[in-house]
Amino acid sequence: MLIFTTASELSTALAAERSAGHRVGFVPTMGALHAGHASLVASSVASCDRTVVSVFVNPTQFNDGSDLDAYPRTPEADAELLRDAGCTHLYRPTIEDVYPAGTAAPSAAADLEYGALTTRLEGAHRPGHFEGVVQVVSRLLDIVRPHVLFLGQKDYQQVAVIRHMIGQLGLEVAVETVETVREADGLALSSRNRRLGEAERRAATVINRQLAGIVTGLNCGWPARELERLALAALRAHPLLEPEYVEVVDGDTLLPYQDGAPAREVVAATAVHAGSVRLIDNRTLRPPNP
Numbered sequence: 001m002l003i004f005t006t007a008s009e010l011s012t013a014l015a016a017e018r019s020a021g022h023r024v025g026f027v028p029t030m031g032a033l034h035a036g037h038a039s040l041v042a043s044s045v046a047s048c049d050r051t052v053v054s055v056f057v058n059p060t061q062f063n064d065g066s067d068l069d070a071y072p073r074t075p076e077a078d079a080e081l082l083r084d085a086g087c088t089h090l091y092r093p094t095i096e097d098v099y100p101a102g103t104a105a106p107s108a109a110a111d112l113e114y115g116a117l118t119t120r121l122e123g124a125h126r127p128g129h130f131e132g133v134v135q136v137v138s139r140l141l142d143i144v145r146p147h148v149l150f151l152g153q154k155d156y157q158q159v160a161v162i163r164h165m166i167g168q169l170g171l172e173v174a175v176e177t178v179e180t181v182r183e184a185d186g187l188a189l190s191s192r193n194r195r196l197g198e199a200e201r202r203a204a205t206v207i208n209r210q211l212a213g214i215v216t217g218l219n220c221g222w223p224a225r226e227l228e229r230l231a232l233a234a235l236r237a238h239p240l241l242e243p244e245y246v247e248v249v250d251g252d253t254l255l256p257y258q259d260g261a262p263a264r265e266v267v268a269a270t271a272v273h274a275g276s277v278r279l280i281d282n283r284t285l286r287p288p289n290p
Helices: 007-019 035-047 065-070 075-085 129-144 153-169 191-195 198-219 224-236
Strands: 002-004 024-029 050-055 089-091 148-152 174-178 241-250 266-274 277-285
Touching: 002 007, 007 024, 007 050, 007 089, 007 129, 024 035, 024 129, 035 050, 035 075, 035 148, 035 174, 050 075, 050 129, 089 129, 129 153, 148 153, 153 174, 153 266, 153 277, 191 277, 198 224, 198 241, 198 266, 198 277, 224 241, 224 266
Parallel strands: 002 089, 024 050, 024 148, 050 089, 148 174
Antiparallel strands: 241 266, 266 277
């Protein structure tokens, strides 16, 4: 595995790979890697000749400075995991390398119109978050120029936003979404999980159970709004959990799903505080209301 700290060196190396006819896959991460990230790398390794992984804690997508400061950083463990998973090129840049003109420099990606994709759910609770996401992803795609971008389903809204950005900018990169990896008790793997205390970790298992209950209810024809209400009530009843939202949405528009309406995919999404740690998760249903 080759390790790069500058965009210029990485771009030069990858230009040679593409000239040699090698297919390049890319997995952007913020580090503190776990088995979920390893599954993204494995997906790239399975279909691409070269796999690039970036490890960069992007400051522009944090609307809370304390959350940025608390984000776990484990560079040595990250490198070991990536080497074992088959990563060929690791990019570990500084903020100055990613944003040579400064983090406040204009971003064509951030100026696009995203509609409900960025104003609802996470967008409503984390102002400015998706502006930072598209800013950094568009910059990383410009550096790496991959054939395929691999993203995790756990960040469902982020995937939808990035797909829209790629389409609007006319970038020649395919997007592959990899299924969420879960612990044996159903908790979605997340870098934030390591910040959970023992009691909060046990409490967090309720999140997946409620989402699974929503999907079961939708399969049985229960009204989406009623399922949202029941899940919110169950989460609020737990003394260590504080939900921000539980919503059943159309997977393409992220607007509230209307019972019986045709949809490619329906998503039950939530954000919940377990103690001081904010967790997101989702479950999908395809086709809806069979």
